[in-house]
Amino acid sequence: MPSRMSLAETAVRSVIEARKALGWSQRRLAERAGTSPNFVSRFERNVRQAVTLEATERLFEALGVRAELRAELPVVDGDRRQVDAVHAWSCGYVGRRLGYLGWDVRHEVEVGSGRFRGWIDVMGFRALDRSLLTSEIKTDLPDVGGLQRTTGWYEREAWAAARRFGWRPVRQVVAVLALDSSVVEDRIRANHALIAASFPGRAAALAAWLEQPGAMPPGRCLALIDPASRSRLWLRPSRVDGRRSPSRYVSYADAVERLRHTRR
Numbered sequence: 001m002p003s004r005m006s007l008a009e010t011a012v013r014s015v016i017e018a019r020k021a022l023g024w025s026q027r028r029l030a031e032r033a034g035t036s037p038n039f040v041s042r043f044e045r046n047v048r049q050a051v052t053l054e055a056t057e058r059l060f061e062a063l064g065v066r067a068e069l070r071a072e073l074p075v076v077d078g079d080r081r082q083v084d085a086v087h088a089w090s091c092g093y094v095g096r097r098l099g100y101l102g103w104d105v106r107h108e109v110e111v112g113s114g115r116f117r118g119w120i121d122v123m124g125f126r127a128l129d130r131s132l133l134t135s136e137i138k139t140d141l142p143d144v145g146g147l148q149r150t151t152g153w154y155e156r157e158a159w160a161a162a163r164r165f166g167w168r169p170v171r172q173v174v175a176v177l178a179l180d181s182s183v184v185e186d187r188i189r190a191n192h193a194l195i196a197a198s199f200p201g202r203a204a205a206l207a208a209w210l211e212q213p214g215a216m217p218p219g220r221c222l223a224l225i226d227p228a229s230r231s232r233l234w235l236r237p238s239r240v241d242g243r244r245s246p247s248r249y250v251s252y253a254d255a256v257e258r259l260r261h262t263r264r
Contacts (some may be wrong), residue, residue: 008046008048008051009046011051011056011060012043012044012046012051014060014065014067015029015043015044015056015059015060015063015065016044018060018063018064018065019063022063024063026040026041026044027040029059029062029063032062032063033058033059033061033062034058034062035055035058039055040059043055043059084139085256085259085260086139086179086227086252086255086256086259087121087137087139089227089259090137090139090177090179090225090227091107091108091121091122091137092227093225093227094121094122094135094137094177094225095107095122097234098122098124098133098210101210101211102126102128103124103125103126103133103210104124104125104126104127104165104167105122105123105124106122106123106124106165107121107122107123108120108121109123109158109161110161111153111154111157111158111160111161112153112157118150118153118154118157120134120135120136120154120157120158120161121135121136121137122135122137123135123158123161123162125162125165125167125169126213127167128213128214129170129171129213129214130167130168130169130170130171131169131170131171131172131173131209131213131217132158132159132162132167132169132171132172132173133172133173133175133210134151134154134155134158134172134173134174134175135174135175135176135177136150136151136154136174136175136176136177137177137178138176138177138178138179138184139178139179139181139184139252139255140178140179140181140183140184140187140252141178141184141187141188141191142187144187144191144194144195144198145194147176147198148194148198151174151176151220154174155172155174158172158174159172171217172217173201173206173209173217173218173219173220173221174220174221175201175206175220175221175222175223176199176220176221176222176223177223177224177225177235178222178223178224178225179224179225179226179227179249179252179255180224180225180226180236180247180248180249181247181248181249181250181251181252181254181255182246182247182249182250182251183250183251183252184224184238184247185238185239185240185247188222188238188239188240189239189240192240195222198220199220199221199222200219200220200221201218201219201220201221201222202218202221202222202223202237202241203221203223203224203235203236203237203241204235204237205218205221206218206221206223206235207223207233207234207235210235222238223235223236223237224236224237224238224247226248226249227259228248228258228259228262229248
């Protein structure tokens with residue numbers, strides 16, 4: 001049967017094919033199922049009120065049809081049901097910073113269709129030079145290869161997402177903004193070659209582009225952030241790029257505790 005057939009259509013066709021295979025009339029099926037010929041006729045004509053789960057089970061049982069319902073869940077990038085306080089604070093922080101710089105900001109922008117869906121954490125548009133920012137906020141970097149694939153997909157989908165908001169960008173920059181923690185620094189150091197190739201732009205270049213309409217787009221970027229910082233220099237380079245100051249947090253757990261105290 002066609003894979004795109006609805007459940008109701010599948011049930012109706014199964015009943016008709018099984019009945020004919022047995023050589024039964026609609027009246028015979030009605031007798032075996034304890035219902036009326038008119039009901040069987042309505043079911044086989046796919047009358048909406050007739051094709052119910054209860055009616056399908058009754059007719060299948062009478063016909064000896066064995067059915068199995070299998071659901072294929074959608075492929076979702078990220079689990080938006082998960083409560084991640086640091087991620088939420090970081091997304092809000094990035095959105096506010098972009099807003100201060102004059103960017104039009106959207107959060108949790110859904111992309112994809114059908115079984116494949118994802119959410120861009122923060123998107124921004126600057127009408128002055130029709131620039132689009134697609135940013136992925138991370139509290140850790142456990143899978144740089146996966147991050148590369150995800151941001152590549154978001155980069156392709158972001159053009160259509162922008163048009164839904166009435167934006168008409170002519171250029172796009174993808175930025176990974178990661179929590180400024182020692183754990184993240186260790187990930188960056190361990191994957192330095194891949195990160196340098198996949199995200200060659202750095203914090204200073206990204207900051208300049210965000211602040212100056214018409215500036216040269218820095219390409220794909222990686223920068224670190226501290227969602228509690230009030231410094232004007234809010235995009236931080238990693239230590240492999242020459243930064244000497246220590247990380248703001250030790251780990252994700254440390255960030256949770258310290259940010260909770262900061263926000264009280």
